Amino acid sequence: MTPRIATKPFAALLGALLFVSSVATAVTLDELQHEIDTGKFDAAARLSQTYLEARPGNRDARFIHARALAGQGHVDKAIAEYEKLAADYPLRVEPANNLAVLYADQGEYDKARKWLEKALATQPAYATAHRNLGDVYTALAELAYRKALGSDDNDTQLPLTMLDRLYYAQESVAPGSAPTPAPAKRPATPDSNNNTISDQASRSIIQSIRAWAQAWSAQDFDAYTDFYADDYDPGDGMSRAEWLDLRRARLGKPEDIHIRVEDPTITRLANGAVQVDFTQEYESPRYSDRVDKQLVLTRTPAGWRILRETTGAN
DSSP states (O other), X not given: OOOOOOOHHHHHHHHHHHHHHHHHHHOOHHHHHHHHHTTOHHHHHXXXXXXXXXSTTOHHHHHHHHHHHHHHTXXXXXXXXXXXXXXXXXXXXXXXXXXXXXXXXXXXXXXXXXXXXXXXXXXTXXXXXXXXXXXXXXXXXXXXXXXXXXXXXXXXXXXXXXXXXXXXXXXXXXXXXXXXXXXXXXXXXXXXXXXXXXXXHHHHHHHHHHHHHHHHHTTOHHHHHTTXXXXXXXXXXXXXXXXXXXXXXXHTSOOOOEEEEEEEEEEEBTTSOEEEEEEEEEEOSSOEEEEEEEXXXXXETTEXXXXXXXXXXX
């Protein structure tokens, strides 16, 4: 007698998996963002969770999911998600800003201050974080004043701004910050009038270059390509979309690679951008080289971003 195979449970499981896959495929990041923008946090949390089950690790979906949790009032869960994002993407202001807002809502103003100061240390021109930090400083001063008067009243409501999305375009820069310079389509020339760069700016630029190299070494496509400006010019007549496809294919090949940046020097350009010259070492099991690399970067509200990249022989 031929054993009877129970097919119904497997069919049900297969159907459930296909349903989850179809929902995740049908929902786009733009639609998830729309749920956040319209305040539909329950739907955003549910759909972003489904999206992440099909695309684990997607940075935008992770941020949307954390924002949805915050909107639902699940503060501890939102904090946990934002802290993971802040650890994975230390140059992004948005997770740190939203952590500060959540901590401030709980009256933990010192934690809020630390997160905002950490964010602005790498991206000092981010207007929302500047405004929030000013409000936190005011709250801390007010609490210190009340304590000096012997008051136990710690009820301070702060109008802090939570960011609803990861910004890739321009946000208004903070008052007094330099505006974002226009990208140079032709080779730029050094600024003979003012070639000095502050120590803080130099540290921020070098940190960005080293983080770019780390993201490349980790073959983290999202983190790596985030270091390139929206109007990055790949050269050779290649469009940015074509360049992204090429980089995705190359970074998608699992291989142990290491990128090192040596002896970086910074030159301020006449158009407000900066030029960084350094020696780049590339090592993999199958290939290694040592080349001269030149990057032209522009300062944006999201940090220093690459406008042009040139490689030469060493």
